[in-house]
Amino acid sequence: MEGKKKYIIDTSAMLSGNLNISEDGYVYPESVINEIKKGSLEKILEVANITTRSPGKEYIAKAREAALSTGDYNALSATDIDVLALAIELNGIIITDDYAIQNVAKYCGIAYSGGGISGIKKGIIWKYRCTGCHKIYDEYIKTCPICGHDVKRYSKK
Ligand SMILES: [Zn+2]
Incomplete structure (x- = not known):
């Protein structure tokens, strides 16, 4: 082995x-x-x-x-x-x-x-953006501490 x-x-x-x-x-x-x-x-x-x-x-x-x-x-x-x-x-x-x-x-x-489908071609770095004030966060938080809106994930190419 x-x-x-x-x-x-x-x-x-x-x-x-x-x-x-x-x-x-x-x-x-x-x-x-x-x-x-x-x-x-x-x-x-x-x-x-x-x-x-x-x-x-x-x-x-x-x-x-x-x-x-x-x-x-x-x-x-x-x-x-x-x-x-x-x-x-x-x-x-x-x-x-x-x-x-x-x-x-x-x-x-x-x-x-991939076990069945093909893998992604390049690495994606995810960032998090507030849906209200658009502030960018490196790590996931549910709610923006500045304006109280939801924070959503997006990919930084
Ligand atoms: Zn915000």
């Missing part, structure tokens, strides 16, 4: 139906599997003998920090953060159709591949 590239599988890739889940080299974050078990796809897991893994705390912190930097943090679930953290920890490749995960992966220099 040493030296072999690991592929970190996220929920969207699991559900795409394009993966041979018993393939060697795939890593399943424990939280992804738990998420799928909650759904109707438990059958997939019964037939495959797969091993799950959880990322180390320091890698979760790194993934969070990166997601905050790109502005994707609020679009990511704890499971998504685990996927990113495992990819950082194992220097693996993420299989995902989730644009927010792909964007953070790109920012971190992590390779990724």
Whole structure:
């Protein structure tokens, strides 16, 4: 197994139906599997003998920090953060159709591949703009502290 590239599988890739889940080299974050078990796809897991893994705390912190930097943090679930953290920890490749995960992966220099659809071509840096006074914020806040209007995400090209 040493030296072999690991592929970190996220929920969207699991559900795409394009993966041979018993393939060697795939890593399943424990939280992804738990998420799928909650759904109707438990059958997939019964037939495959797969091993799950959880990322180390320091890698979760790194993934969070990166997601905050790109502005994707609020679009990511704890499971998504685990996927990113495992990819950082194992220097693996993420299989995902989730644009927010792909964007953070790109920012971190992590390779990724779409499970079914093609990935984004370039990284997007998200910014947040007040719908009232148009002030720009780097991080997501629900309400503008200046004028009280909603703050919405937009992409800075
Ligand atoms: Zn405002």
